Amino acid sequence: MQNKGLHLFSYNISIRMIRIIILFYTILSYINGRIVQFQIQQLPRFFTPLNDKIYLASSYNQWKPNDKQFEFDSMTKTLIIDFQNITNVEFKITRGSWSTTETWLDGTARANRRLTLSNNPQSVDISVEQWSDTSGRVHTASNQVYILDTNFSMWNYLPRTRRIWIYLPRSYSTNLNRHYPVVYAHDGQNLFDSSTSYSGEWSIDESLDILSQELIVVGIDNGGSERLNELTPFPNTNYGGGQANNYLNFIVEKLRPYINSHFRTKPERENTAILGSSLGGLCSFYAAIRHEDVFGLIGIFSPSFWFTNDIYTYVENYHFKNSPPKLYFVGGQLESSTMISDIQRMINLLKNTTKEYRDDKNYLKMIIASDGQHQEWFWKREFPNSIKWLFPLS
Incomplete structure (x- = not known):
């Protein structure tokens, strides 16, 4: 029984140490990492379905258009990413596929957005003008x-x-x-x-x-x-x-x-x-x-x-x-x-x-x-x- 108690004590110490190590590296990543908060300021009002999810597809995540780790919060429309040790990233906003990616207001394709990263936390505001699957239409629906x-x-x-x-x-x-x-x-x-x-x-x-x-x-x-x-x-x-x-x-x-x-x-x-x-x-x-x-x-x-x-x-x-x-x-x-x-x-x-x-x-x-x-x-x-x-x- 004494040995079993010692074993449990050692096990608990190990768990605590692991938690401390994880916390340490989390804090370290925020100190040395390249943290960016993306904030959606505006979306096309009429043809952004209320239930659709918004994603950031980038060179950092192999341009996956529906990567759940790069999904904006549905309520706050924010996304925080630690780009770790890279210097530059290119990205676009999608609704989950390349057929629903952002475009300019007239429907023409827009080039990749570019961001130079630093060791200091950054904030990026984003406005999406139009989506590729809904451009080129003249809508008569009211704002309601x-x-x-x-x-x-x-x-x-x-x-x-x-x-x-x-x-x-x-x-x-x-x-x-x-x-x-x-x-x-x-x-x-x-x-x-x-x-x-x-x-x-x-x-x-x-x-x-x-x-x-x-x-x-x-x-x-x-x-x-x-x-x-x-x-x-x-x-x-x-x-x-x-x-x-x-x-x-x-x-x-x-x-x-x-x-x-x-x-x-x-x-x-x-x-x-x-x-x-x-x-x-x-x-x-x-x-x-x-x-x-x-x-x-x-x-x-x-x-x-x-x-x-x-x-x-x-x-x-x-x-x-x-x-x-x-x-x-x-x-x-x-x-x-x-x-x-x-x-x-x-x-x-x-x-x-x-x-x-x-x-x-x-x-x-x-x-x-x-x-x-x-x-x-x-x-x-x-x-x-x-x-x-x-x-x-x-």
Whole structure:
């Protein structure tokens, strides 16, 4: 026992000595090393996704564009490096790859940054003018629009990733105790920015900038070739589709909890909306039923009820468990020959099955525009009135 005690005593002394030696060399490195603190002063506001990590790639780390040891702190945007005994270093700033490296404002490639090192600690301020993957575009999004993530994972629901946008009200950065209702919107490419839209944008950001209603809007890009699959609840014998359950589960079970935990939201059903047009209108309407406990406010623009008759059967056999969600329908007489009649058929079904839709004007509204076409300009024009009705000011 005595020898064992002596052994433990010697072991503890050794551990202490090792710690003292490590501390000594750490202090020595700061005395003799070449310490540089890099500070990001400015990034391209619109197309620096909030979730993207920023790295320093340099001649010192073999120009690795995503070296975790050279990752800037996500909050302070600082990075401290001990370059030890080298004299000169060249570097660039990246978002994790050489396809997302910094450029000049006009998109032209910029030469490597150069730094001469000394034995005294140095501080380097950095402003990134533009990124190589987003240069050359004319953006129309307002200053309240951000890219949350360019590759937000949909795994466990669909084997894809998706770009996610977020609009934050002007008061979000100043009134830090305030929480906001949230609107989830399909076809994110077409909501805020003309450079990403297919045939014009909804200008949701410009509309909300001048409305009294202050909301957070989460835009979800469509999946391109997967759009038809994701936005349709039931398959069509000619076109396929029918993956809306997976897509909506992704929104409800993954995206929405992320938004609620990272932003100041009002997560209650009566403060959560979903909207879209065409197939997005169909999907939003389906979400009102499939997830009636989550979405209490629904914007249904030019819904593609033609896609399958199963949506009518589904509604006919469904009974809301609680008070039904508020539904705002928009249709144009210059759309398909069945657009108005399809909407009216659905509304008649709803009135037959649900008392509130039949008796209370606060639960259902239908807008039919004589000049309405199946185009973004029409939905852009009708969007502000939908928000005023879905989110009435008290």
